[in-house]
Amino acid sequence: AVSRKDSYDITLLPGDGIGPEIMSATTGVLLALSKRCNFELRTTEALIGGAAIDAVGDPFPDESLRQCLSSDSVLLSCIGGYKWDANPRHLRPESGLLKMRKSMGLFANLRPARVLSQLVDASTLKREIVEGVDIMVVRELTGDVYFGTPKGIDVIDGKRVGYNNMIYGEGEIERIARVAGDVASKRSGKLCSVDKANVLDVSQLWRDVVTEIMSSEFKDVELSHMYVDNAAMQLIRYPKQFDTIVTGNIFGDILSDEASMLVGSLGMLPSASIGDGLGPGVFEPCHGSAPDIAGTDKANPLALILSAAMMLRYDLDRDAEATILERSVEAVLDMKLRTADIKQEGDGCRLVGCIEMGKAVAD
Ligand code: ATP
Numbered sequence: 001a002v003s004r005k006d007s008y009d010i011t012l013l014p015g016d017g018i019g020p021e022i023m024s025a026t027t028g029v030l031l032a033l034s035k036r037c038n039f040e041l042r043t044t045e046a047l048i049g050g051a052a053i054d055a056v057g058d059p060f061p062d063e064s065l066r067q068c069l070s071s072d073s074v075l076l077s078c079i080g081g082y083k084w085d086a087n088p089r090h091l092r093p094e095s096g097l098l099k100m101r102k103s104m105g106l107f108a109n110l111r112p113a114r115v116l117s118q119l120v121d122a123s124t125l126k127r128e129i130v131e132g133v134d135i136m137v138v139r140e141l142t143g144d145v146y147f148g149t150p151k152g153i154d155v156i157d158g159k160r161v162g163y164n165n166m167i168y169g170e171g172e173i174e175r176i177a178r179v180a181g182d183v184a185s186k187r188s189g190k191l192c193s194v195d196k197a198n199v200l201d202v203s204q205l206w207r208d209v210v211t212e213i214m215s216s217e218f219k220d221v222e223l224s225h226m227y228v229d230n231a232a233m234q235l236i237r238y239p240k241q242f243d244t245i246v247t248g249n250i251f252g253d254i255l256s257d258e259a260s261m262l263v264g265s266l267g268m269l270p271s272a273s274i275g276d277g278l279g280p281g282v283f284e285p286c287h288g289s290a291p292d293i294a295g296t297d298k299a300n301p302l303a304l305i306l307s308a309a310m311m312l313r314y315d316l317d318r319d320a321e322a323t324i325l326e327r328s329v330e331a332v333l334d335m336k337l338r339t340a341d342i343k344q345e346g347d348g349c350r351l352v353g354c355i356e357m358g359k360a361v362a363d
């Protein structure tokens with residue numbers, strides 16, 4: 001998040017598999033948008049994932065980190081593939097992703113689940129349940145039971161015992177609450193904090209701190225609380241009751257995957273990973289590198305294009321331009337263009353490839 005200017009440095013991480021194809025479609029769209037809206041984008045490509053392992057033997061080389069940190073924002077396609085699956089952990093594409101998140105201080109993951117009217121039938125749930133759903137899940141990304149210590153597997157009285165520790169410090173809760181408050185106030189102003197405060201002490205602290213931050217710093221945000229088991233049920237029963245959800249790392253992992261299924265196709269889901277707002281965020285689709293269709297012009301570029309819209313909104317302070325981009329995606333769906341992943345039999349739509357889809361959005 002930089003203060004508003006008219007020229008931006010963007011790092012592009014094309015990554016692996018379909019990554020370079022969807023990146024090329026998306027940069028075409030961003031170029032058209034910047035011309036139309038009179039701002040300048042200077043893009044620089046950097047290495048990550050399998051491509052970086054092959055080129056320099058490191059899934060996220062220091063050079064890439066420096067490049068990312070010196071730019072206004074980072075757009076990432078996707079990483080990974082069969083080729084590197086048997087490598088030792090530090091030489092796998094995924095460890096590049098973890099290193100990037102950690103070294104860039106990205107502690108908040110924003111995942112929207114927005115059901116577009118044109119694609120209502122792509123969802124596995126009934127039309128009347130998903131129509132109009134527009135949820136943003138704000139997941140804490142660097143704490144919780146994933147990182148708490150002590151952890152391990154011990155042997156006690158001849159039997160193994162496994163344990164992890166759910167820990168949240170007040171400061172960690174405060175900063176994710178501020179991100180969520182900010183996000184909620186830019187949306188409908190409704191925030192639901194999800195925890196398990198009826199059972200877990202750490203969740204009681206979570207609930208107390210979120211309440212304190214909202215009542216002191218986000219007086220206009222309407223805050224509610226929900227237990228995670230109930231939230232999992234309500235997301236399927238009546239998802240339209242939610243606007244913004246904030247929750248910890250493990251609950252967010254589960255609930256954001258659940259929420260994404262309301263939308264239907266992986267090829268439509270963007271995400272943002274952001275930090276304290278002083279450095280750049282990383283904007284990327286929720287899907288992987290889809291090696292099964294790489295190089296065939298079959299990939300859906302819309303998840304990355306919608307991630308670029310999130311970049312405009314959350315990092316570049318270009319809300320109006322983000323909306324133009326999102327409307328352009330909807331306009332192309334209205335024109336009945338569909339990549340294979342969102343094409344339904346007998347829908348009367350025209351099947352297009354990645355390149356044509358990108359060009360259509362740019363136009
Ligand atoms: P990862 O472990 O990296 O998340 P994954 O195993 O979840 O990867 P993906 O690479 O996301 O798998 O692909 C899952 C399926 O969805 C594949 O069949 C793939 O072709 C398809 N898919 C993923 N992204 C897209 C896209 N953008 N357009 C079309 N199909 C896609």
Ligand code: MG
Nearest residue numbers: 286287288289
């Ligand atoms: Mg996956």
